[in-house]
Amino acid sequence: MLAVEGLVRKFGGLTALDGASFAVAPGRITGLIGPNGAGKTTLFNCVSGLLPPSSGRARFDGIDLSGMAPHEVAALGMVRTFQLARGFPRMSVFDHLLLYGRRQPGEGLMQALLPGAMARRRESELVDTAWRVAKRLKLEHVADHLVTQISGGQKKLLEIGRALLAEPRMILLDEPMAGVNPSLRQEIAGHLAQLRDEGLTILLIEHDMPLVRTLCDEVIVMAEGRFLTRGSFEAIALDVRVQDAYLGKRH
Ligand SMILES: Nc1ncnc2c1ncn2[C@@H]1O[C@H](COP(=O)(O)OP(=O)(O)O)[C@@H](O)[C@H]1O
Ligand SMILES: [Mg+2]
Incomplete structure (x- = not known):
């Protein structure tokens, strides 16, 4: 449903996205995880039309999203959430x-x-x-x-x-349960599972690993602005490359 193809985004000398590529299947909850600074939020910003990528592209349902504003992407059926503004x-x-x-x-x-x-x-x-x-x-x-x-x-x-x-047909959720107590997290997770069961496609950035394990049908791991690997939570948790990414490179 969503295909990310070689997305690069630079901020001055810093490369936040360094050729990220992966596809998200419809009708599932796909977890997007990776250490802080891996480029997850920047990827959401680039695919939702908030930030132009330096190069590469995203497609939604085969449609090239290059140059589209957020409301145009939303009109195609993909939206992201925003935190309620203070005040x-x-x-x-x-x-x-x-x-x-x-x-x-x-x-x-x-x-x-x-x-x-x-x-x-x-x-x-x-x-x-x-x-x-x-x-x-x-x-x-x-x-x-x-x-x-x-x-x-x-x-x-x-x-x-x-x-x-x-x-929408697809939503992008960036840590939708951040700062929420565990029982409410479970409740929100229940709502997300129900939305998925009704056909909504969900791409979910989440740090709470037990929650990722129970909620996500598949997990994509990013590190240093790139796709690292994907699979079931169990499979990626055992992957040495994933452990290295979280712990920092061994020397
Ligand atoms: N607007 C910005 N200006 C400069 N640097 C940014 C900006 N947004 C993100 N970055 C940098 O890009 C990298 C990736 O950030 P981010 O996408 O927020 O990672 P994640 O969401 O995976 O923690 C980080 O090094 C971050 O400091
Ligand atoms: Mg982030």
Whole structure:
């Protein structure tokens, strides 16, 4: 579904991505792991249209994403999550979901061109979608709470919920459970497994190895800006090259 082909990204003299290549199969949760600084987040930024790669490309469903802006990539069906900004306006959970739904690609132009009745129908579809997303993430009970009042775990779910408003086929999650307590991590993991079972393709950067083991159908390992290896969690955990990458090179 997603193919990364020789992605290179430099920041001045530093090479964050050094020819990363791999493909992600549909309908699964693929873990993306690797030591700090391996280039995982930079890879997400490059494939989602946030940062142009220095060279190489990514394809989604065979379509070359080169030069596309994030909203164009999202329109094809691939979205990434963003952390809730601090000091966000006092807004309810539900309004927050709607706001992101309204910001969908081309919406401004579409609303301008749609006759009144059609625009209202689009709006009511959006409300339906927002409720569906809130229910599936068990956020409906806090739908009218202010974003500032919900728990850390619920904030993480809301980050995922915003991405789901775009009704994507694939989502990119960068440490979606960072800073969340273990029982809420399990709950978020349960939601991700259910989304996968319903056909969503998930690429997940995660540091919690027990969680990667239980949740991911396959794991891709990156080191020093490149693809290192892939396989089941059990297989990669035994791989000496993976151990070396995490422990630092032996001399
Ligand atoms: N915007 C940036 N400017 C300069 N260096 C960056 C930038 N983003 C990332 N880097 C560097 O690129 C390398 C890879 O970072 P990153 O993609 O965040 O790794 P990971 O997510 O695997 O920990 C690191 O050395 C990091 O310091
Ligand atoms: Mg990172």
